[in-house]
Amino acid sequence: MAFVNGNYGKLKESYLFANIAEKVAAFQAAHPERKIIRMGIGDVTLPLAPVVVDAMAKAVAEMGKKETFRGYGPEQGYGFLHDAVVKYYTSFGVTLDTKEIFISDGAKSDCGNITDIFSDANVILLPDPVYPVYNDTNVMRGRKILFMKGRPENDFLPVPDDSVKADIIYLCSPNNPTGAAYSKEQLEQWVAYAKKNDAIILYDAAYEAFIDEDDATPRSIFTVAGAEDCAIEMCSFSKTAGFTGTRCGYTVVPLGLKRKAENGREMFLNKMWLRRQTTKFNGVPYIVQRGAEAALSPEGLEQCRANIRYYKENCRIMGEILDALGIRYYGGKRSPYIWMQCPNGMKSWDFFDLLLTKFAIVGTPGSGFGTMGEGYFRLTGFGSREDTVEGMERLKEGFDRV
């Protein structure tokens, strides 16, 4: 008799975005004349950079000719893309071996699949508020999960608590949903904690490209000495180059990183991840890898950075008006996300309803990201300039009536 994985029964159904969609649809139906401005969107809206489009068009043509057709590629990605990632990391002072880079279809897949190579006996430590994937993928394995609280007092950047014993720690910086980014000193504290506890840090750097080139905020956990002994980093072209619908990411597993199995056998995590990927994955489309390579070329980086500047300018405009209104917020500077305190002690969903009904603005209730998100609200800079300006003007003009 086949049994299913009962841990799936412990997952909470996530209704966050479904609930939002439902409320927005009902409002629009009742008020067809109102123009709704969506500031809750977590997805890029600008098209792919021209050099990326050109590279993919060329790759598509190659696939149509016998002489240049490509079948199965290496599961861990083509050498040309490894080389481009190595060069990219060098630009912020991190030296990688090409064998440490595993090209994948995105950070979400890697975040979920990396759970495979760890024992289910590990205690997981997650920030709250949190990207739900970290939680749900460990619930699916029946693991014990602890939460560390993000609060105004720590700027939503929890640092290690020596009294908490955890084996695997998820960090996301710049953070989704709060937009807050760890400083080098804070990451050093985390590396020290991990080494002391023989723990592993799973570092989600998906938003690193929102950190300016002249900003000292770390873009990689591997800028911290010793991280190569305790950390795995996941990153993505989704936000760096607008690849949310094009799908490419990568995971960095240091060659020297090792831990024991419960039977005492010591194993290299890089070899384990290689085995996982060669067994359960067949690589990213050649066409997409050529696009990703182009995104990391000097011209590609310039074009992608122009898009990021556009989103960040949206955030600046939003922040300026929130400042003028005296609303406290986090993020927005090294992130496409603004994490604002709901005014007058309102709860997240109450503020959502108010914004929608009074101003026809849609955002994301912070409570959807965890207990500590209650009373907060996520706005994003991914909309158009016009909508962002119009939305914030509506808020500015009507806010005293809230």
Next chain:
Amino acid sequence: MAFVNGNYGKLKESYLFANIAEKVAAFQAAHPERKIIRMGIGDVTLPLAPVVVDAMAKAVAEMGKKETFRGYGPEQGYGFLHDAVVKYYTSFGVTLDTKEIFISDGAKSDCGNITDIFSDANVILLPDPVYPVYNDTNVMRGRKILFMKGRPENDFLPVPDDSVKADIIYLCSPNNPTGAAYSKEQLEQWVAYAKKNDAIILYDAAYEAFIDEDDATPRSIFTVAGAEDCAIEMCSFSKTAGFTGTRCGYTVVPLGLKRKAENGREMFLNKMWLRRQTTKFNGVPYIVQRGAEAALSPEGLEQCRANIRYYKENCRIMGEILDALGIRYYGGKRSPYIWMQCPNGMKSWDFFDLLLTKFAIVGTPGSGFGTMGEGYFRLTGFGSREDTVEGMERLKEGFDRV
């Protein structure tokens, strides 16, 4: 202290293709004048169909314009591709609901990831010889694995043995590596066994497109009545449309398929797989899904079938010469694979060495696919016509000297 998954330590290192590459390289270095013919290749070599290339070129251009750019798509695939798959299945008499179709980056990923939704207490039943992914992905979860023997006596098509109690059964038809394909009656036996034992059949149909349209051999397990209560089917565009480097596949999970968790809670496998995919996957590139849609259009199917006819004609040529030489073989008719008995009772690697050194032909030793593969050898029809003819001519002329 973080522990790794000790089950990875139980995996056998797979040196099959690495060993082959090493031997071939050594031979070529010693005999630079010899033209080596590769008949072991498991990868397509003909370029993508023109309509697929056109559709992907159009999609790449769409991604470069703000008005037509696509960000995150549905994790389970776009509706246009679901519709195309539904229509494709209708052509061989299977009616699917679009909600039963999950678009993915390939059958290998799905074969590996589907293990997530099952309990580790299940007993797994695998054919031998076998595609190693079925075995290794279950070893990674520490599951008990039983093997059923493929032999000349059953034409390498094991049928149920009521004395064996298994919970999850992997079937691949047409089979890799043997090329043998189950009849409808045989699949009915498997469905009856699964229903009797409350087991689940994981049916790998990756090679179904090699079955001619007028052939009664099932192209889907769902041509068998009752399969919707006990089977999940995985398929791929890799062999159907030459997508090995383009990456697209799909898994069909019937809406009514349910099983219990060990705590007695009954769960729908379609909902579980949806949860798995929405949590650990972010969908297939829009560009690739447009290519896959084009491959299933009437024109696309005609162009893809022309490529399959080319590979099958290679197999026919190979079979003709093997027949003339009196060598027994399986497959080649509904499959790109020919599974031949090594002559004179030779072992698989001995025959490999002989073919390479005497004839400069490379194939794949059957022992690499399991214990029952010893004494067999896999040849494929994926090479060029010229190479296939030349290789078989070499064999024909020199065979009496073997």
